[in-house]
Each structure stands twice: as C-alpha cells, then as structure tokens.
Amino acid sequence: MKSLTELTFDNRFARLGDAFSTEVAPEPIAEPRLVVASPAAMAVLDLDPALAEEPVFAELFAGHKLWSTAAPRAMVYSGHQFGVYNPRLGDGRGLLLGEVLNDAGEHWDLHLKGAGQTPYSRMGDGRAVLRSSIREFLASEALHALGIPTSRALCVTGSSTPVWREKQETAAMLLRLAPSHVRFGHFEYFYYTGQAEQLKTLGEFVLREYFPDCLPQEQPYAALFREVVERNAALIAQWQAYGFCHGVMNTDNMSILGITFDYGPYAFLDDFDARHICNHSDDAGRYSFSNQVPIAHWNLAALAQALTPFVEADSLRATLALFLPLYQAHYLDLMRRRLGLSSAEDGDEERVQHLLQLMQGSAIDYTQFFRRLGADAPTEALASLREDFVDLAGFDAWAADYRARSARDGGSQDERRARMHAVNPKYILRNYLAQQAIEAAERGDYGPVRELHAVLSRPFDEQPGREPYAERPPDWGKHLAISCSS
Numbered sequence: 314m315k316s317l318t319e320l321t322f323d324n325r326f327a328r329l330g331d332a333f334s335t336e337v338a339p340e341p342i343a344e345p346r347l348v349v350a351s352p353a354a355m356a357v358l359d360l361d362p363a364l365a366e367e368p369v370f371a372e373l374f375a376g377h378k379l380w381s382t383a384a385p386r387a388m389v390y391s392g393h394q395f396g397v398y399n400p401r402l403g404d405g406r407g408l409l410l411g412e413v414l415n416d417a418g419e420h421w422d423l424h425l426k427g428a429g430q431t432p433y434s435r436m437g438d439g440r441a442v443l444r445s446s447i448r449e450f451l452a453s454e455a456l457h458a459l460g461i462p463t464s465r466a467l468c469v470t471g472s473s474t475p476v477w478r479e480k481q482e483t484a485a486m487l488l489r490l491a492p493s494h495v496r497f498g499h500f501e502y503f504y505y506t507g508q509a510e511q512l513k514t515l516g517e518f519v520l521r522e523y524f525p526d527c528l529p530q531e532q533p534y535a536a537l538f539r540e541v542v543e544r545n546a547a548l549i550a551q552w553q554a555y556g557f558c559h560g561v562m563n564t565d566n567m568s569i570l571g572i573t574f575d576y577g578p579y580a581f582l583d584d585f586d587a588r589h590i591c592n593h594s595d596d597a598g599r600y601s602f603s604n605q606v607p608i609a610h611w612n613l614a615a616l617a618q619a620l621t622p623f624v625e626a627d628s629l630r631a632t633l634a635l636f637l638p639l640y641q642a643h644y645l646d647l648m649r650r651r652l653g654l655s656s657a658e659d660g661d662e663e664r665v666q667h668l669l670q671l672m673q674g675s676a677i678d679y680t681q682f683f684r685r686l687g688a689d690a691p692t693e694a695l696a697s698l699r700e701d702f703v704d705l706a707g708f709d710a711w712a713a714d715y716r717a718r719s720a721r722d723g724g725s726q727d728e729r730r731a732r733m734h735a736v737n738p739k740y741i742l743r744n745y746l747a748q749q750a751i752e753a754a755e756r757g758d759y760g761p762v763r764e765l766h767a768v769l770s771r772p773f774d775e776q777p778g779r780e781p782y783a784e785r786p787p788d789w790g791k792h793l794a795i796s797c798s799s
C-alpha cells in the first residue's frame with residue numbers, strides 16, 4: 314500500500330501537446346470535506362482505504378493541493394448531441410490531472426470533475442453540484458460491482474462554495490478514474506476541424522496505448538473500429554439486460570474504450586418499461602431505454618465517419634453491420650443466464666421477448682422478478698410471481714413453456730439458485746435510494762450515501778438487515794424527474 318504522496322504519474326496524453334489539451338490549474342472549492350470514497354477504487358491506485366479520512370485527501374480532491382508530477386489539463390473534443398454536431402465542446406468543468414501508474418503497471422487517468430472553468434466552459438461555471446457528483450459516484454461503483462464496464466469513481470468532495478442552478482446549491486468535485494478519457498468526440502473534433510496530422514497522432518496514440526493488439530494487423534484502424542464495435546455491442550447488451558438507461562448517449566459521452574461514461578440523468582428501471590425516458594429534456598425519446606441499441610449504432614456510425622481518412626467506407630460499413638447481430642448474441646446470452654438457463658435452445662429469443670411483453674404495462678419490478686425467479690424451484694417461484702401480471706392467461710402460457718424449458722436444462726434447484734443469484738442482483742441503484750442519500754448529504758449527513766455505496770458494492774449478496782435497500786420505490790420515488798442541470 315502507498316501513501317498519497319507516493320503516486321507515480323506518467324502523463325502520456327499531456328505529452329501529446331497543446332493541440333489536444335490546455336494546461337489549466339484546478340480552482341479549489343471552499344472548506345473541502347470528504348463525502349464518500351470507494352475502497353475498491355482506492356485499491357486500483359494501491360491506496361489504503363484509511364487514507365480517505367486524512368484531511369489531505371479531501372484537499373487533494375478539492376483542488377487545494379496537487380502532486381508536483383501531475384499535469385492538470387482540459388481536453389478538447391466535440392461531438393454529436395441529440396443528433397446535431399456541436400463543434401465546441403471539451404472539458405468545460407473537468408480536468409485530466411494526469412495518469413497514475415499503479416503497481417500492476419496499469420495507467421489510470423485521474424479526472425477531477427467540477428474543477429472550475431476552462432477554455433471550453435462556454436457559458437458554464439465549471440462547477441458540479443453535490444447531488445450530481447454523488448449520482449455519478451454511486452452509479453460508477455454500482456455498475457462496476459455488477460460487472461458492467463465503466464469509468465470508476467474514487468471519491469466525492471463537498472464544499473461550502475455556492476453554485477447556482479435552479480436554486481442555490483453547493484459545489485462538489487468527483488475524482489473519476491478510467492484507463493482513458495478519449496471519447497468518440499475526440500476523433501470527431503480533429504476530423505471536422507480538418508486537422509489531419511493531429512487526427513493521425515490521436516489515432517496512433519489510441520492504438521499504441523489502448524489497442525496494441527490492433528497495431529500489427531494489416532489495417533490497424535479497421536481492426537480498431539471492429540474492436541470498438543464489439544465492445545459497444547457487449548456493453549449495450551449489459552445495459553439492456555440489467556435495465557440501465559444512460560440518458561445522454563451523445564458521442565462526446567461515448568468512451569473509445571467501450572465503457573460506460575458520463576453519468577447524467579441515468580436510471581435503472583424499477584418497473585420494466587421499454588419506453589422509459591430518464592432524461593426529461595429528451596421529449597422525443599431519442600435516448601429512451603429501448604432506443605439505446607439503435608443509438609449506439611448511430612454513434613458508432615458517427616465515429617466511423619471520423620475514421621474515413623484511415624479506412625475505406627465499405628469496410629467501415631461492413632463492420633458497422635456487425636453491431637446488431639453481436640449485440641443480439643450478447644443480450645440473448647445474458648438473458649438466458651438471468652432466466653437460469655445454462656444451455657441454448659431455439660426459441661429462447663422469443664421466450665425472452667414474450668416475457669418482456671408481459672412485463673410491459675404490468676408494473677413488474679425488473680430486478681426483483683429475476684431474483685425471485687431464482688429463489689425457488691420454477692413451479693413455486695412462478696406461482697408467487699404470477700399474481701402481479703395483468704395478462705394472466707399470457708403469463709400462464711409463458712410459465713408452462715418456461716417450466717418445461719427449465720426441466721430440459723436440467724440441474725438441481727440448489728445449482729440453479731446459485732447460478733441465478735450470481736447474475737441477478739438483489740440490490741440495484743434505484744433513483745429513489747440515490748435521492749434519499751443525496752438529501753441526507755445535502756443536510757451534511759454522509760452516513761446514508763456511504764451505506765448505500767457499501768450495499769451496492771455487493772449487489773448479488775444477501776445482506777441481512779439491509780433488505781429495505783432491495784425494495785421497490787415508494788409512491789414519491791416512482792417518477793422522480795432528475796434535473797439535467799448538474
């Protein structure tokens with residue numbers, strides 16, 4: 314284990330120079346205090362979790378202190394937002410502090426979100442409020458615990474610095490960790506500004522540092538695009554299988570690594586609803602839950618456009634066409650496992666679709682359904698789940714088929730339960746749980762956010778005494794409108 318001062322920096326992205334990022338010092342927030350830290354994320358940097366309680370920890374992650382070998386910089390990027398190209402984006406409130414080299418030899422970007430104004434702030438104040446920082450923290454670590462690729466969150470630091478949104482709030486900073494902060498929008502920026510040399514420098518950097526297996530191939534950029542398509546197909550399959558709605562799938566929020574990136578008004582589904590829209594400024598439902606699949610494809614097409622200087626359009630198009638079948642295969646595999654099926658059979662896709670149709674409009678809790686389905690033998694589990702469905706005849710037909718399918722799959726009930734509980738979480742980050750923790754934190758009580766984080770770090774475990782965290786939302790928590798100003 315290291316002390317905080319022993320972190321080793323090797324700032325590869327900073328060395329790309331001023332065409333890619335601008336040196337900016339963090340603007341500290343007043344009276345910093347640790348709100349919550351993730352022991353698992355600290356372990357990524359070989360840091361003892363106890364260090365989070367030292368005053369210097371909050372000072373570092375509130376912009377008051379900096380390692381002498383860090384190199385804080387705001388990155389430039391652009392991107393398509395809601396389908397429209399926005400040429401002027403970039404880190405408007407976040408800074409890449411540098412890249413830490415851990416004991417395993419991995420580079421991890423330290424990105425401080427809410428660190429003050431930068432040349433890319435446009436009209437913004439460069440700040441992030443406490444509630445949105447807590448939401449990003451909780452989701453990053455919750456998705457990681459579910460096994461969904463994501464940026465990580467080291468900690469949230471609160472302050473007394475006032476910030477004006479719809480009302481007066483306080484500023485916070487989130488320390489985000491990721492192997493890279495390069496987004497689709499980085500490629501788009503250099504492509505659309507016609508900076509061919511810089512586009513090539515970026516591409517070579519990404520290939521060399523993050524996709525070394527693509528380099529020796531005949532067409533490294535074609536291989537890179539194929540890898541990004543494959544990773545996104547796998548990622549979006551996990552989102553859909555676990556009911557995660559991102560809400561702002563703009564290309565500036567799409568990581569080149571295929572990890573979940575930028576947590577805004579996201580939501581995990583409570584009741585299953587394919588049409589769910591978690592971003593209340595998204596009137597048209599562009600980023601609704603079921604649209605995430607075609608939108609990921611659309612975003613990949615936007616990235617492909619920026620790669621046309623390197624790869625033939627026909628080749629890019631052919632790779633793009635792989636996205637949907639790859640996605641479907643991953644999704645079906647995950648849903649089979651969620652249903653406790655260890656083998657594949659024709660008709661499984663229809664079984665999954667039929668179940669989701671029955672859930673739609675029946676107010677069926679998506680997370681609880683699968684957990685309860687695995688808790689008992691199929692006949693007993695189905696009998697207890699049945700009463701919640703509106704279309705009972707439809708459900709009975711599905712259940713009869715599922716019982717027979719499960720019997721053919723074989724195995725003991727103990728094996729089935731263990732297998733299902735390992736993929737069907739008991740605890741999920743429900744918006745109402747986040748909201749309760751945020752309201753307590755806004756009153757200065759950080760106990761609830763720490764406890765919720767601890768619960769969500771073991772989502773598949775029974776956690777005696779913590780059962781209330783597995784409950785469906787109360788009425789007030791069913792249709793929370795999460796503010797997009799963050």
Ligand SMILES: Nc1ncnc2c1ncn2[C@@H]1O[C@H](COP(=O)(O)OP(=O)(O)OP(=O)(O)O)[C@@H](O)[C@H]1O
Pocket residue numbers: 402403404405406407433434435436437438439440441561565566574575576577799
């Ligand atoms: N308060 C703010 N001040 C300055 N710029 C901002 C502010 N909020 C958002 N932006 C900028 O607006 C653009 C879109 O914001 P978006 O919400 O997608 O990103 P973000 O949440 O700020 O950061 P990230 O994508 O790094 O998680 C980004 O360029 C972002 O830096």
Ligand SMILES: [Mg+2]
Pocket residue numbers: 565566575
């Ligand atoms: Mg963003």
